Amino acid sequence: xxxxxxxxxxxxxxxxxxxxxxxxxxxxxxxxxxxxxxxxxxxxxxxxxxxxxxxxxxxxxxxxxxxxxxxxxxxxxxxxxxxxxxxxxxxxxxxxxxxxxxxxxxxxxxxxxxxxxxxxxxxxxxxxxxxxxxxxxxxxxxxxxxxxxxxxxxxxxxxxxxxxxxxxxxxxxxxxxxxxxxxxxxxxxxxxxxxxxxxxxxxxxxxxxxxxxxxxxxxxxxxxxxxxxxxxxxxxxxxxxxxxxxxxxxxxxxxxxxxxxxxxxxxxxxxxxxxxxxxxxxxxxxxxxxxxxxxxxxxxxxxx
Numbered sequence: 001x002x003x004x005x006x007x008x009x010x011x012x013x014x015x016x017x018x019x020x021x022x023x024x025x026x027x028x029x030x031x032x033x034x035x036x037x038x039x040x041x042x043x044x045x046x047x048x049x050x051x052x053x054x055x056x057x058x059x060x061x062x063x064x065x066x067x068x069x070x071x072x073x074x075x076x077x078x079x080x081x082x083x084x085x086x087x088x089x090x091x092x093x094x095x096x097x098x099x100x101x102x103x104x105x106x107x108x109x110x111x112x113x114x115x116x117x118x119x120x121x122x123x124x125x126x127x128x129x130x131x132x133x134x135x136x137x138x139x140x141x142x143x144x145x146x147x148x149x150x151x152x153x154x155x156x157x158x159x160x161x162x163x164x165x166x167x168x169x170x171x172x173x174x175x176x177x178x179x180x181x182x183x184x185x186x187x188x189x190x191x192x193x194x195x196x197x198x199x200x201x202x203x204x205x206x207x208x209x210x211x212x213x214x215x216x217x218x219x220x221x222x223x224x225x226x227x228x229x230x231x232x233x234x235x236x237x238x239x240x241x242x243x244x245x246x247x248x249x250x251x252x253x254x255x256x257x258x259x260x261x262x263x264x265x266x267x268x269x270x271x272x273x274x275x276x277x278x279x280x281x282x283x284x285x286x287x288x289x290x291x292x293x294x295x296x297x298x299x300x301x302x303x304x
Contacts, residue, residue, distance in 0.1 A: 046283075053276030061277060066242045066259060071270045076278055078243040079259040082159065083285070085247055086255060087224050089163030090170070095220055098174030099209075102216075105175070106182045107204055127172035135236030138165030143237050157238020159253040165233045170223040177219025181212035214300040221293040225286055231257040256282045 064075025101123075109116040142161045185208050193203040209216075234255055241262035247253035256278055263275035 049276045049279050052273045053278075053280045056273055056277035057280065062281075065244050066254075068242055068266075071266075071268060071274065074274055076256065076259055076281065078246055079241075079254045079256045079278070080281065082239075082243070082247040082253040083228060083256045083282075085159055085249075085253070086163050086166060087228055089160060089249070090166045090227055091220065091224060093164060093167040094171055094174050094223070098171055098220070099178050099216060101175045102178030102182055103204060103209075106179050107200070107208070123172050123175055127176060130232075131169055131230050132232040132236070134165055134169040135233030137168065138162075138233060139236045139238075157240075157252060158250050159247045160249050161237050162234055162239055162253060162255070165237050166227040166230060169230065169233060170227045173223040173226070174220055177223070178212070178216045181215025181219065182208060184215060185211040211302055214296055214302065217300075218293045218297045221289050221296070225289045225293075228285065228289070229257055229282065231261050234258055235261070256285075 060073075061075045062080060063077050064073060065077050066079065067074045105116070105120065105123075109119075111117065111120075138161060142164050143157055189207050189211060190203050193207045194200070198206070234257065238252075239255055239258045240252055241254055241258050243252065243254040260275045260278045260282070263271040263278065266272075
């Protein structure tokens with residue numbers, strides 16, 4: 001009887017194991033199928049954009065201003081310089097504030113206090129807020145705010161206003177990534193530094209931050225990669241297309257996503273081809289930034 005029950009139990013276990021293997025295999029096949037579908041669609045889009053945009057890529061395209069009157073001579077100089085300036089100003093704003101906030105929350109804040117827990121939850125929630133909400137926030141408090149911030153002025157859509165708005169967009173991401181990088185530094189590094197007589201700040205400055213730097217740099221570059229393709233916040237803060245002059249920090253500006261958005265809306269077919277060429281330039285910048293992030297991670301990643 002015992003042998004019979006044991007055999008039955010063994011058969012049930014084998015059937016269950018067989019069913020689990022079939023479901024696991026089916027799940028993997030479904031995931032692979034979804035991946036292949038995504039790759040195929042991405043490949044089709046890239047090929048279609050390349051076919052339309054590659055004939056317009058030339059040196060003149062990069063250092064010529066955009067034009068509605070002569071679209072065959074139109075370029076992206078003002079939009080390209082505006083995008084690069086936005087990224088530089090955004091990084092200048094985001095990196096110190098984001099890293100300092102991450103250091104405070106990870107090294108100094110008491111997690112048992114309700115206010116610190118509230119701050120952490122809000123930062124995580126802000127990372128998933130749609131970009132258009134940040135555009136409305138920038139329009140209300142930076143462009144048209146009651147306080148003249150750095151001479152922006154009421155109703156003045158300037159390059160600095162756009163950079164600050166994009167900085168607010170990616171700031172939660174930088175804080176979260178920086179916290180993860182700081183948390184990855186082993187506690188033994190801190191304990192050894194403190195045991196040798198270093199203060200907490202000396203430990204953070206000399207040991208923790210250098211160890212977390214590769215992760216922080218990678219996170220900042222990826223956050224800026226997201227900001228570089230945002231269109232809705234820049235539209236709301238007043239970025240313009242077809243700018244016939246290069247941007248200044250306290251003056252009007254344009255950006256590649258805005259140039260793409262406006263070209264697509266033009267009735268003539270040549271503008272859509274120009275939009276495709278601009279998309280290729282933007283994809284190239286994103287590829288360079290992501291490649292730099294991968295290089296920094298692989299080159300300077302610490303093996304604890």
